[in-house]
Amino acid sequence: MPHYRRVGKIPSKRHTTFRSPDGSLYAEELMGVEGFSADSALLYHRHLPTAIVDAVAVEDFRLPLAPNHPLKPRHLRTQAMEWAGGLDAVTGRRSLMGNADVHISFVVASAPSPLYRNAVGDELFYVQGGSAVVETVHGALPVAEGDYVVIPTSTTYRVVPEGDLRLYVVEATGHIGPPKRYLSSRGQFLEHSPYCERDLRAPDEPLVVDGEDVDVLVRHRAGLTRYTCANHPFDVVGWDGCLYPWAFHIGDFEPITGRVHQPPPVHQTFEGPNFVVCSFVPRKVDYHPESIPVPYNHANVDSDELMFYVGGNYEARKGSGIGIGSLSLHPAGFTHGPQPGAAEASIGAEHFDETAVMVDTFRPLDLADPASTCEDPRYAWSWARRGPDWD
Template identity: 65%
Template sequence: MAYYRSTGSVPPKRHTQHRDPDGRLYFEELMGEEGFSSDSSLLYHRHLPSALVDSRVWQPAEDKPEPNHPLKPYHFRLHDLFPGESWRQADPVRDRRVVLGNADVRIAYVAAGLPSPLYRNAIGDECVYLESGSGVMESVFGSIEVGEGDYVVVPRATTHRWLPTGDAPLRLYAIEANSHITPARRYLSKFGQLLEHAPFCERDLRGPVGPLLSEEPGDVEVYVKHRVGGDIGGTVLTTPEHPFDVVGWDGCLYPYAFNIRDYEPITGRIHQPPPAHQVFEGNGFVICNFVPRKVDYHPLSIPVPYYHSNVDSDEVMFYCGGDYEARKGSGIGQGSVSLHPGGHTHGPQPGAYERSIGAEFFDERAVMVDTFRPLDLAEGGRAGDDGRYAWSWSGRGPQGELPPQGELPPQGDRS
């Protein structure tokens, strides 16, 4: 996000001496993308940022996803992945349950009540959507208070942690990329400014407040997710000083938050295609959101989506507010995720097409991820499958009658 910020104490000229009141040098760190060829920030540490005293294996709780074969659409019930009070013993990083994934992106969900450890994703950027709850995301750049409806974009390799607040679960829908995540390119000028036709602007973005100068003693563990061969693995690095020792930073690379309520929907006389609702993109996928809005006002319009084939993409929809008109009668509700894979024609549930005629407003909220490579089913998806969604348009399954919704297994242990 090429939008300059400066926080705390930085020297007048980059790559020059910067000293504390006692004359000791601060240590400058360049955090930059694409080598030295894209957005970056300079951070000034009180201690050596590369100092380590230990390194040990951490295996994130991610199994090997299975192909969607035989091909069919799915409905995953994410709230049932954390039943009862189990969220009180979960943290926002180590207890994520991956639902879907491919080589470009993984989609995970967690309901958490415990603080996360310090965490760094060295594979790609993360875009984390807060379905409900409240908390603070602390990082080497500072802190961001977060709540319901916030997207939080965290650049690759940013050391950070999540601290839930209040007595309700912090429900996070985590989109973990294998690349960087940016606002949709068609909303940006050639220099990176959000343009006049964009549905949000820089005023809507909330950057970190800081600096954070932790007094927590070392040794401090940082959980790092990274590639191990062709698989996803992890390491716990132990540092002799707390990473939150940055006295100041400046640049165009940092975490930021954007609330979905600040997204201004694009509407028209007839139904607008999903790209009109785009907000972010990464390599091999886009992120769109559907928000409360006036709907199509042509006298013969049909406000719900037309039936469509995803020729080049898999569509994942996370239903996180309101009442989604096109899915009425399918069993989908708050906390549901639908997967409509490429090769399957999908659209409104039976009756929704006709019922929508004459509607003037939809009160709905959903986050959509479209991927351009097929998505595989991971552990959280297999556990959350309702077992019947694929047959909901016809009203009967392979054995004739529509099968009942199955019971979900309990949450697995954290590894």
């Protein structure tokens, strides 16, 4: 993260004597990325964070993926998926798509999740509906509809929903953060960035929990392991540094507009290993007197485009059957664009009321079985309005 935070009790100097009221030393834990050559946080535990008493391999809740073959644009309807009650935001996730760089899933959760630690990469949540508290080793972070939440690699956390929580989950095999072009060489957001430090939220006080023989589910490159920790991981009395979970509301993204249609990079919000995330928000649209505000037909020759529609009316997709909760996949090798009539209908528009989260990947996205259960089979033919499954 681009700025320093200090939470709870810490000593004045790193790696020096820091004692609890009973005289014992607090145990330091340095969380750092890139071999401790980049961002880090220094946490002070009441007990040894290294103390585990058991480790057991457990079955993975992720599902196998298969290529998008034959190559087609896809429309998935998360709003049509059926969900059992009592699911949690970790083990209840349903895999939708993924590749070697990123895994994308969705869940409707109502129960607290187990303690979880993803040691493979950062996680990015988008809260489509509901609210929750994300409890972490750094403290608690309340989140609600419209929030993005970034969970750094190997952060121990759990999600406690407040009612039903609709959560879109992007799991990386590396780190997720603001695009480098938005940041100075020292990590400050620059003036041209569409959001800045004032828009971010992070834990502001420790979350100290007692407990013994506490289970933590850990994702690693070989699968899932359940540790039993001698003490509860949430025993941190203070921490400081630049590596921590944080939240950012999509409504605080300030759109960049122009006289004619602007390309998708102006909407970029995050970058990850071989993928980017963009936010399309309500905005003033192109103001050239002859502009066509909806996107032109385009071929993403290096990437698959996955759009999650979360609010308003997406002008370019009118007539396609897409609604709130839909996901559209437009793969590399397919030329896509506005639905028939959308370009003409958009001429003269001054404002678009639409909210969407886009993930562009630079390797093809494969599909999981749940994707087929909520797919609209007519979507691929919606530009021609004829073809298989078309009435």
